[in-house]
Amino acid sequence: MNTHSERLDIVATPTLPEIVYRELRKAILNGMFIPGQMLRQDDVAAKLGVSRSPLREALPRLEAEGIVVLHPRRGYAVAALDPKEIAEVFDLRSLVEVELARRSIARRTEADIASIYSIVTEMKALATEESAEALSQWFELNKKFHDALLAPADCPHHLKALQHSRNLIEAYIRTEARLTGDLREAQEEHSQLAQAFVVGDSERFLELTKQHSEHTRDRLLTGLNRTEGLSAAGNA
Known part of the structure; x- marks a missing residue:
């Protein structure tokens, strides 16, 4: 068996922070959280059935996309436009x-x-x-x-x-x-x-x-x- 010529088909399994990011993104876009609403991390984590740790990794990604904004000393909120x-x-x-x-x-x-x-x-x-x-x-x-x-x-x-x-x-x-x-x-x-x-x-x-x-x-x-x-x- 020529192991050098064989390929391994590896299917990447999404990490928990990745899953939380996807689910929260979908929830915001589908209106579960409305524009301007503060995202209390304890409440959001409870709705997603996870701890705050993966949520803290997901939120900066959503901020980079413009979907949420970070208010100093207040936390994250769903982005709102007039x-x-x-x-x-x-x-x-x-x-x-x-x-x-x-x-x-x-x-x-x-x-x-x-x-x-x-x-x-x-x-x-x-x-x-x-x-x-x-x-x-x-x-x-x-x-x-x-x-x-x-x-x-x-x-x-x-x-x-x-x-x-x-x-x-x-x-x-x-x-x-x-x-x-x-x-x-x-x-x-x-x-x-x-x-x-x-x-x-x-x-x-x-x-x-x-x-x-x-x-x-x-x-x-x-x-x-x-x-x-x-x-x-x-x-x-």
């Missing part, structure tokens, strides 16, 4: 996305096209369901979809900047979707984006990329204004 800041983040996101889209469509491969087809098909099926789990899965695929559209650009620093801007607003987008329960418009835009990507229509793809970001921003801000209006009426 409407003006949200609009600013979308402006930045749009600039980076359009540039990535321009580079991506010129470099896409048949494998990239097949991947987009597969993801869109899964998303369409989930968009018609109304459960919280289906919505969470749809958003995971939503990230996968946008990553797959732009990955051929092969611009890691652009992609890193884009992911940071997405992290800042993802929780708000998911909250708006939970309140309306309607993914049809977003799903239709995804289908159009996929079609332009597949056929290689660069002009259409860039136009749709910009429009999709603008429409997502408008839906979110409209939803936030509606929620604030209802809250004000309830407190009157």
Whole structure:
């Protein structure tokens, strides 16, 4: 037996801090903890069923992503943005996305096209369901979809900047979707984006990329204004 030519297939098992990081990230993005809420470590650890030690390792990672913020002498809180800041983040996101889209469509491969087809098909099926789990899965695929559209650009620093801007607003987008329960418009835009990507229509793809970001921003801000209006009426 030639041991030098054999390969060992080692499957890495996530560490407890990694699991805590993933679960807390998912909980924040899915609205279990709302923007601005202080994250009392004892309470969060109890909800996750762990000690504070792995939580202390997970929180700085979430801070680096912009999902939580650290207040001196107070602790960590879920990041919160006002409407003006949200609009600013979308402006930045749009600039980076359009540039990535321009580079991506010129470099896409048949494998990239097949991947987009597969993801869109899964998303369409989930968009018609109304459960919280289906919505969470749809958003995971939503990230996968946008990553797959732009990955051929092969611009890691652009992609890193884009992911940071997405992290800042993802929780708000998911909250708006939970309140309306309607993914049809977003799903239709995804289908159009996929079609332009597949056929290689660069002009259409860039136009749709910009429009999709603008429409997502408008839906979110409209939803936030509606929620604030209802809250004000309830407190009157």
